[in-house]
Amino acid sequence: MLRNAILTLLALVIAVGGGAYLAWYTLEQQEGVGAVAMGQWVTFPDLGTAEADPYTKARAARRGALALGRTEGTVFIAQHDDSGAPLRRQCTYTIVGATPAARFWTLFAADGAFNPLRSENDRLSALHSLELLRQPDNTVAISLGAQAMPGNWLPISGQGPLNLVLTLYDSPGAGTIEENSLPMPIIRKAGCNA
Structure with a gap:
């Protein structure tokens, strides 16, 4: 009898613990249910609509993200560079190429918990489309790093x-x-510095 109670308790612990871990893991992943990848950028196009799946809704609620409607705004998140390596704050990067057509767009750097970063002089690490210098072919070139760089710098x-x-x-x-x-x-x- 005690053996059955212990086995039942063990099964419950494994089921609840495993389920909680899998739910946490699913919400932490950018690629997955409801995600659409475009190069290094991932978006959840149904976020803010009635068609959004429960995981997309939970992911946004957990981060405290503003769920804009499909035509109001679309959020893209990049966590890897073009080689597939994870983005790290101690490295320098260049963002180059065309941006999607939009009336206005913003780009900001965030830590692993999606809190906006600030530079050493307390400047918010963000840019918007109206302050950018564009290339002759209307593409952008943005430098990211700790040291100030000419042109567009984040x-x-x-x-x-x-x-x-x-x-x-x-x-x-x-x-x-x-x-x-x-x-x-x-x-x-x-x-990279380190």
């Missing part, structure tokens, strides 16, 4: 994981996002 400092969050507002292509359907900039590693 200051990052410290150690640890780095997330880049690109939010498109009032984008004509947002209603029909499919795999690799929008032109997205490429993230290239320039070097």
Whole structure:
């Protein structure tokens, strides 16, 4: 009898613990249920709509993300560079290429918990489309790093994981996002301090 009670308790612990771990793991992953990847950038196009799956809703609620409607805004998150390596704050990167058509967009750097980063002089690590210098072909070139760089520069400092969050507002292509359907900039590693 005691053996059955212990086995039942063990089964419950494994089931509840395993279920909680799998739910946590699923919510932590950017790629997965409801995600659409475009190069290094991942989005959840159904976020903020009635068609959003429970995992997408839970992921947004857990992060405290603002769930904009499909045509109001689309959030893209990058956690890897073009070689597939995780983005790190102690490295320098260059973001180059075309950006999707949008009335306005913002780009900010965040830590592993998606808290916006600030540079050493307390400047928010963010840029928006109206302050950018563009290339002659209308593409962008943005440098990320701790040291000031000429042109478009997004200051990052410290150690640890780095997330880049690109939010498109009032984008004509947002209603029909499919795999690799929008032109997205490429993230290239320039070097690392550690």
